[in-house]
Amino acid sequence: MSARPNTAVDTSVCAPLPVLGRDVTVPLVTGGEVTYAALDYAASAPALQRVWDDVAAYAPYYGSVHRGAGYLSQLSTDLFENSRRTVAEFLGCRRDDQVVFTRSTTDSLNLLAAALPADCQVFVFETEHHASLLPWRDARVTYLNAPRTPADAVSTLERALADRDPYGPALVCVTGASNVTGELWPVRELAAAAHAHGARIVLDAAQLAPHHPVSVEELDVDWIAFSGHKLYAPFGSGVLAGRADWLQAAEPYLVGGGASRKVARRADGGVEVEWHTTAARHEAGSPNVIGVYAIASACKALTEAGFDTLVAREQLLVDRVRAGLAAVPEVRVLSLFGDDAPRVGVISFVVEGWNSSHFAAALSAEYGIGVRDGLFCAHPLVRTLLGSDPQDPGECGAPEAEPGERSLNAIRVSFGAGTPDEHVDRFLQAVGELVRDGARWNYRTEDGRCVPDTDTAV
Numbered sequence: 001m002s003a004r005p006n007t008a009v010d011t012s013v014c015a016p017l018p019v020l021g022r023d024v025t026v027p028l029v030t031g032g033e034v035t036y037a038a039l040d041y042a043a044s045a046p047a048l049q050r051v052w053d054d055v056a057a058y059a060p061y062y063g064s065v066h067r068g069a070g071y072l073s074q075l076s077t078d079l080f081e082n083s084r085r086t087v088a089e090f091l092g093c094r095r096d097d098q099v100v101f102t103r104s105t106t107d108s109l110n111l112l113a114a115a116l117p118a119d120c121q122v123f124v125f126e127t128e129h130h131a132s133l134l135p136w137r138d139a140r141v142t143y144l145n146a147p148r149t150p151a152d153a154v155s156t157l158e159r160a161l162a163d164r165d166p167y168g169p170a171l172v173c174v175t176g177a178s179n180v181t182g183e184l185w186p187v188r189e190l191a192a193a194a195h196a197h198g199a200r201i202v203l204d205a206a207q208l209a210p211h212h213p214v215s216v217e218e219l220d221v222d223w224i225a226f227s228g229h230k231l232y233a234p235f236g237s238g239v240l241a242g243r244a245d246w247l248q249a250a251e252p253y254l255v256g257g258g259a260s261r262k263v264a265r266r267a268d269g270g271v272e273v274e275w276h277t278t279a280a281r282h283e284a285g286s287p288n289v290i291g292v293y294a295i296a297s298a299c300k301a302l303t304e305a306g307f308d309t310l311v312a313r314e315q316l317l318v319d320r321v322r323a324g325l326a327a328v329p330e331v332r333v334l335s336l337f338g339d340d341a342p343r344v345g346v347i348s349f350v351v352e353g354w355n356s357s358h359f360a361a362a363l364s365a366e367y368g369i370g371v372r373d374g375l376f377c378a379h380p381l382v383r384t385l386l387g388s389d390p391q392d393p394g395e396c397g398a399p400e401a402e403p404g405e406r407s408l409n410a411i412r413v414s415f416g417a418g419t420p421d422e423h424v425d426r427f428l429q430a431v432g433e434l435v436r437d438g439a440r441w442n443y444r445t446e447d448g449r450c451v452p453d454t455d456t457a458v
Helices: 047-060 071-090 104-116 151-161 189-196 245-249 289-305 307-326 356-368 379-385 421-437
Strands: 024-026 031-034 096-100 123-126 140-144 170-175 200-204 224-229 236-244 260-265 271-275 329-335 346-351 373-374 410-414 441-446 448-458
Touching: 047 071, 047 096, 047 289, 047 356, 071 096, 071 236, 071 289, 096 289, 104 200, 104 224, 104 236, 123 151, 140 151, 151 170, 151 189, 170 189, 189 200, 271 356, 289 307, 307 329, 307 346, 307 421, 346 379, 346 421, 356 373, 356 410, 356 421, 356 441, 379 410
Parallel strands: 123 140, 123 170, 170 200, 200 224
Antiparallel strands: 024 031, 096 236, 224 236, 260 271, 329 346, 346 410, 373 410, 441 448
């Protein structure tokens, strides 16, 4: 059975953007080598070559930020603050919004969680990534059931907000695009519902920003969070951008140099501190200036490439993959909102008769294709989509089932602006061959991962 549709997809609307690793070859367990097909963009996208070149050009001029009188320190400070302005423009921030640099989306949402006003109630769908699901430990949290349509998501939120008691500060946290299904969420409608009921909303754009233009102002969200390593930028940096009032009123996320504007001893022997009211309030310590510059470079590169063109090409790839998987009856693609829902290049599926970890291992070892298997740090959502009990075993990245046994995990293929057509073609061919012919090698579970047995071909 072939996984290839008869019609070719014209991706000539634009070429894939050059990324690092595009020529890397990897060994196959069956012998020989092949160019690696990186189809795990939803975890970490490869860095754009443009970003790497920009960082390399700056690296010799690296200096301390905000604290030095020397030329390199002044240069680095200008670069750091200009990067903040670039990111604000990329996100369509409002005039009074702040852009705070963090380590990741997870760090950004934990920062916001630490800045919530007293007695704030948080509303979050069970379908969220753990970065959005778990940070609100000091708040009153209402977890909303998985909606089955975008309209259901809006009405579910409206009912929950209308029923809240007492009526005080509230925050809604929602993804822009699911890291499991790739489906786009009705962010603008959810924001309108939140504001109509006196609540604020933060958008987890980790999977949205790399694939679609995002505007804080147009979506009317209060905050947005995303990670550089998903936006084709290397190094550990992230962003929290949006309204300043809650951030200014909160104690600094970290305390130390940079966050403090003035420190003095008191007459009683203690220390009196005046904290910054700018983004620096939550950026204590020496910042990751190279990581921040990498994010800004990626923002510029995507903007200059033209998001409309990038979106159009990615949609062709999405259609290509979905059509190819639909041609294999044993494959079931996971979805909340149905086949017609708009989505980015993130698709999860299961294969009848296959342990998901075994299938992913065979794609890697026999075809040089890197995908992800597991629960994708979205355990409640994947279990809902698989129809399993929430108490069933299975954990992200550590499958318990042996090859051939039923697993409670799924397989995720994800791609983006740097994905060549050949990688998608090879993936679809590999899926068809594995389902039709089975694996050509024996596999075993080792340290929680499915790996090929040494010298044990089928």
